Amino acid sequence: MIKILKCHKGVGPKVRGEALVADDNFSTRYDLDRIKGVFSRPQHKLAGKSYDQKILVLNTAKGGVASAWMLYEMAAQGITPKGILFNEANTILVQGAALANLAMCDRFEDGDITTLITSGQTIEIEPELGEVRILS
Amino acid sequence: MHLNDEEQAMLAGKYGKAKQWAIDHQLKVGSFFDATDMVSVSQAHMMADPESVGEAGVHFMESIANDGGRVAIPMITDPRGVDLNYYHPLGQTEGMANIERRFVAACESIGIMMTNTCVNYQTIMPPLLGDHVAYGDTGVVIYSNSVCGARSNFEGGPSALAAGLTGRTPRYGLHLDKNRQATKRFQVTSQPSELTDWGVLGAVIGRMAGSYWEVPVIEGIETVPTSDEMKHFGAAMASYGSTPLFHIVGITPEANDLAAVGGTALPSVKITDNDLSALRSDFGGKGDRPDVVVFAAPQLSIVEMEQVTKLVDGQNLKIPMIVCTSPQTYGDAKRMGFVSKIENAGGTVLEGTCFYQQGAREIGEANGWVRLLSNSAKIVNILGGYGYKPALASMKDCVAAAIEGKIN
Numbered sequence: 001m002i003k004i005l006k007c008h009k010g011v012g013p014k015v016r017g018e019a020l021v022a023d024d025n026f027s028t029r030y031d032l033d034r035i036k037g038v039f040s041r042p043q044h045k046l047a048g049k050s051y052d053q054k055i056l057v058l059n060t061a062k063g064g065v066a067s068a069w070m071l072y073e074m075a076a077q078g079i080t081p082k083g084i085l086f087n088e089a090n091t092i093l094v095q096g097a098a099l100a101n102l103a104m105c106d107r108f109e110d111g112d113i114t115t116l117i118t119s120g121q122t123i124e125i126e127p128e129l130g131e132v133r134i135l136s
Numbered sequence: 137m138h139l140n141d142e143e144q145a146m147l148a149g150k151y152g153k154a155k156q157w158a159i160d161h162q163l164k165v166g167s168f169f170d171a172t173d174m175v176s177v178s179q180a181h182m183m184a185d186p187e188s189v190g191e192a193g194v195h196f197m198e199s200i201a202n203d204g205g206r207v208a209i210p211m212i213t214d215p216r217g218v219d220l221n222y223y224h225p226l227g228q229t230e231g232m233a234n235i236e237r238r239f240v241a242a243c244e245s246i247g248i249m250m251t252n253t254c255v256n257y258q259t260i261m262p263p264l265l266g267d268h269v270a271y272g273d274t275g276v277v278i279y280s281n282s283v284c285g286a287r288s289n290f291e292g293g294p295s296a297l298a299a300g301l302t303g304r305t306p307r308y309g310l311h312l313d314k315n316r317q318a319t320k321r322f323q324v325t326s327q328p329s330e331l332t333d334w335g336v337l338g339a340v341i342g343r344m345a346g347s348y349w350e351v352p353v354i355e356g357i358e359t360v361p362t363s364d365e366m367k368h369f370g371a372a373m374a375s376y377g378s379t380p381l382f383h384i385v386g387i388t389p390e391a392n393d394l395a396a397v398g399g400t401a402l403p404s405v406k407i408t409d410n411d412l413s414a415l416r417s418d419f420g421g422k423g424d425r426p427d428v429v430v431f432a433a434p435q436l437s438i439v440e441m442e443q444v445t446k447l448v449d450g451q452n453l454k455i456p457m458i459v460c461t462s463p464q465t466y467g468d469a470k471r472m473g474f475v476s477k478i479e480n481a482g483g484t485v486l487e488g489t490c491f492y493q494q495g496a497r498e499i500g501e502a503n504g505w506v507r508l509l510s511n512s513a514k515i516v517n518i519l520g521g522y523g524y525k526p527a528l529a530s531m532k533d534c535v536a537a538a539i540e541g542k543i544n
Binding site: 008025043060061068072075095098099 | 161164165167168169183184185187188189190191192193196272273274289290291292293294295309346347348349374375376377378493517518520521523
């Protein structure tokens, strides 16, 4: 059965993909090896995991402003998440997603999104509607 | 989101493609954060180093320039990623330098002033209380909001550019009174005494605050800090917590007392010596030989340049030492003989860059640098993800390590 999670209206296109979930935060500069497409910061809960073509499900954004340009460059290189869901986004990640045309949503009605989705599930995001569907 | 007639005309393309992109981008971001309208801003400040911008970002900037984009307000830049007078010795490639050259050319064509600084509040034009601005460096934003009482969100490169082109930004986040009230209350029990202490305290509070939308109010600071101390405090807090605003009771301009920032009902959390030592313990390294000593993040003020100069003058450094400062400060430091004294001791002074924005991974690999020592709580936080083993010590101890070849 498809489970529907409602959230605030987001940015970016409708996408479908495999979820990669952690109760941790996110910065493209601090956490990623963007050439290999993996989480590189040893302390990150997804350290060593590939984020390429995944839908990341994380708590919030951290760190600096570089992520805005970096999301655009990652999209251009084709080694990029398909979308990102946060409990709470920060301004930088939303600005970057808007430029990169990356799907991004936050503020879920049912609570902590990192506990509502598990890694490996196939999910679909429809930012315009503020809706995430768990397909399997 | 309400757009006035001028903004509607921008969206319709009547002022050209560049402004049309800019207002459309602002509409998307503003809608995400429930902005109801735009607010005029007096300045924009853009972060853009070659590592984060990449080929795609340079191409984007060139298309804005080719579309006739011109800034509507004074717009300045954060540090560059390449000091074009000194990049081969660091192991930076011609490819990185070329991205830098193209980006600078596009910025100049758009009318952006290449100030290349993350301490514009010390060197260019500090904003005033209540001044709405669109700043694009976390250290700049947190200092300007907290110490100056200005109003800015973190504006990433694309959004700072959009604000420069339209002269406004969506009215959300810290442009609104309600989001500037304290949400977490901290009591300091040990007084910080030098820059790294302030950085560590900021880092601990940033970690505890934990989100862009939390506003810490801090009690217990007994003496008025210097601008450099606030710089390290804020930069570290923003780095560890993505925090854009803090208040210090009796010191920062919006917090004459606790009630002024709505903090009286908040539970108070003590910052203990254990909290401070736990953070420092992540960045130890006593007894190790550092591969490189770095003073950066944020760029050094003229006062810090003098302090480093006094510590290295007449010494012979065994370890490479890199000092990053703004072009404005560099000119003064050169004129006053600080640059030559640092260089005579074996150090390197870079102009208009900041080490972590320079392709730190490539520089580390090219030079075999792993154990990096700095007095910046911010830079040691960032560089763990870039293949370094960062260590933290005071400026004095960093210089001592560079002289002795060992962290004491």
